[in-house]
Each structure stands twice: as C-alpha cells, then as structure tokens.
Amino acid sequence: MAKGITKRDRDYAQWYIDVVLKGDMADYSPVKGCMVIKPNGYGVWENIQRNLDRLFKETGHVNAYFPMFIPESFLKKEAEHVEGFAPECAVVTHAGGKALEEPLVVRPTSETIIWSTYKNWINSYRDLPILINQWANVCRWEMRTRLFLRTTEFLWQEGHTAHATFEEAEEETFKMVQVYKRFAEEYLAMPVIAGKKTEQEKFAGALHTYCIEAMMQDGKALQSGTSHHLGQNFAKAFDVKFQDQNKELQYVYASSWGVSTRLIGGMIMSHSDDNGLVIPPKLAPLPVVFVPIWRSDEERDLVLGRARELTQDWDPLFYSVDDRDQYKPGYKFAHWEVRGVPIRIEIGPRDCQNNEVVVVRRDTGEKQAMPMEGLRSKLEAMLEDIQANLFAAAKNRLDTNTRACDEFADYEAHVGEGGFFRIHWCGADACETELQEKTRSTIRCIPFDAPEEEGACIICGKPSARRVLASQAY
C-alpha cells in the first residue's frame, strides 16, 4: 500500500490531487490557476497527440497554426460567441512599453481568428472543404481551477472546418464526435456516452454541440470532448462566402471540435487506485520498467548484463532499466507503481539462474514468472490485456451505475451519490434550469443511442419522446 494517497471514499477530490502530484503528472504553477505539466504527464499528452493526430489524418485533416492573440473586435463579431467567452478572457492592453490601440485577447478558442483568415482563403466551391486542425494552448480565466480538469491555460487541439453545405458540415461534426468516442475508448480505456448537448449547454455560437461524457470513479460525469456544428454563424460574422456551381454566392458552413489536457484528468480519475496512477498501456510514456535486484557488485554486473542482453533489440521507448544503486528494490517498486507504469519486471540472481523474470502488472498487481525467451511478445500481449481489462472495468462501472429514473423525488434523493440517470425531459429550458437548481446536477447530453420511448418529463410531467442523461458533473 502506497503511503499517503487519501482514500477516495473519504475525499475523492483530495485523492485525485494526490494522485496527480504523487504520480508526477503535474505541479502547481507560480501563476494562479495554471499548472506545470511534469514529464510523466506530458508524456501521456504526447501519446494522446500522436494517436489522435493519426486519427485526424486518417479522416483527411491537416495541421496548421494560428496566432495566440486575437484583436478584441474579432471576438465581438459573433453575438453569442462574445457573450459566452468575454467574461473569461485575458486581455493584453499594453505591449512594447505602451498602450495598444486595440486590446488583444489571449485566445480562449480560435474560431474568430481562424474565420477572419478563412475569408481570404475561400472564394469558390473548389476551395472547399477546408479540414484543418491546430494543436495549441488556450486561456480561459475561470473562477475556479483544478489540475488538468480546468486550468487557466490549457493545451488542446481544435479542428476548424469549412464546408459548402449544411449536410456536409453536419456529417463532419458527427464524424468527429465519433472519432473522439473511439479515441476515448480505445486509447484512454474510458467508455463514454456520445450525444447532443441541450440548447443551454451548447457552445456559444453553435447551432448544436455533440459531446462525449465519461463517468469518473466517484460517479460524476466528465465532459471529455465536444464537436460543434457552427452553421453559417461565423461565415456571416466574418463575411466568408463562396461561389457555387450555379454561380451564386453562399455563406460557408462550419464545424469546430476539440479535446484538451482534461483527457489526462479523465484518465487519472477513471483508472487510478489508492496505490497511485494507473496509465493505460497505449498512452504510457514508459510501458515497461525493469527493477534489477542485486546484493554484491558481481550480482549487479550479472543482473544488469542479463537485462541488457534480454533487451538488446528492444525499442528504447518501450522499456527502461532502473539501475539506480542508491535505492533498494522495494523503493523502486513503489516509485514506479505510484507513477502508473503498466508492467514492472523484477530481475535478480535467482531469475538469471532460472532464465526467467518476475512480471508484475499494475492493474491487478498480479505477479508471475516468465521465461526470458520470447518475453517481448508476451509483454506485448499482456499490455493489450491490461488495456482491455481497464476498459472492461470502467465499462462495467459505467453500466452498473447508470439507471433509468422516473420520479423526481427518487432522482433528487440519489443523484448526489453519483452515477448516471436516464430521465425523461420535455425539452423546455425552464425544466432543465429547475433540475439544475434543485439538484446541482445537469443534463449531460441526449445520447445518440437513446431509443424513442414515450414518457413524462421528470420535472413538469409533459410528454417526452426519449430519455436524456443526467448526472452531477465536474
């Protein structure tokens, strides 16, 4: 048992922070609300980037980069957009030793700067579609922050696409939320519910927003990715028109979509335990660590020699040998465990004699001896099994903590305990607001796979055509 990780049933928030800090994922920053991402945390982010980038490219997207500073007037061009983001913007008013003529907003999101540029890039239907993604940092001055989940500055990717028709933009918007779902489940091992946000919860400036919602170990929801159909809103705001096949000028349709370093928070809260971090193998900066065991210098040479021999044709990014001699093996076990390394291999004189090693998996703690011969392929298989096992455990938790609920009294009494509730809702803003105010929970989304089902709104009793997903959320 690792020392000092708070039991999550006592105080989940503190447990989470402990895992982040002791897992060497992040540190507090000198600037309030920002965070320092440590190598172990950034390594996970690099793997998220690498793998997501491949999925983006497979779906026809390319990367570009736009400026971090946005003229304040740009932000004001789309009415809903500015209303939604103005309160949380950081604004640069001085630079070069004097006041700027026009203040510059540090991007909270890049729709405006990008659409001001797309205006120059789009004339003809032949210029469409534009399928661009950018990896960037953004800044939102939120009232309250929490490491990874909501920091003042955060890293993300934002896709910004331009299309000739509504249908094509819609297809893109839907496609990308499916990409996110796939990524969350295959890489983060984090099952999600994909669906549509309510009018109140949608992105400021969008026609509608699709999202993926994950369930953390305390039963609360975490919005983990969003994809917005922006319609012609930004094209109109920035006067972006193209001439179609019929020689007519039309406004361009848009989508935007993004996921952020919040995914790392989701990963931590999905899989970690009281011994620390558990990183899914596909995202682990270090999948396998060797802990050599020796007493004498001769044994040290023997064990390290065998480890070197064993791994001579292995990818150096796949493993590391912890040959620090100021620490005992027990210390090293704990050290790598709290950092979430998926597989630990113990190799000592006894093992060398038997031509085997002791393999310990992080997810179950299970130990087993394995022959040195053919080890690499067995480790690959075990990593896949760990990945699958983490997903299965999280999926099981999601399923067993999701239930239909038809009585408001029942909902009100139990929503605070965590879990997802499938409830009927008439679609009225007033009912959604009432639900939020009375229960401090929200409608997370209208799931894509919610079947049509006659029911009565849990608040007002009016007819509802399908169930929506409601829960407390981060």
Next chain:
RNA sequence: CGGGGUGUAGCGCAGCCCGGUUAGCGCGCUUCGUUCGGGACGAAGAGGUCGGAGGUUCAAAUCCUCUCACCCCGACCA
C-alpha cells in the same frame, strides 16, 4: 465573489490558546559503514528573513491591527 483552511529548512508538519535559553520533528539532501526479492539501518553533518508591515512588551513564531499569497468547497466551464 461567498464559505472554510493554511503560510515555520527543498517537501510535509509540530510549537501559538498560556510570550521567556541557542525554534523543533519526519522525509529528503551530504559523508562513512552495514544493507539490497515490497518504500533499509546506524553514526556524523549541511540547511531557517517563523508570508509581509506596523504595534504592545524588558522580551514576539506565539498577543493586537493591517496586509499579501496559496489551497479546499460553492457559483462558472473543456
């Protein structure tokens, strides 16, 4: 912006209520020795503007006033 809490060595803390030698403890760090298959042990060391300013007092980490910073909880959000 409300509610709660914390500022004392690199980290984590005690001491404060009830002022009094040289401000302590654990971890970490340095040196030496013994250890090494689940967070080793012994010995010797290094390391401090007690968040800041003012006040009370013979005397302040401790009491008073002001102030700053950060953390946690809520409203807001990816």
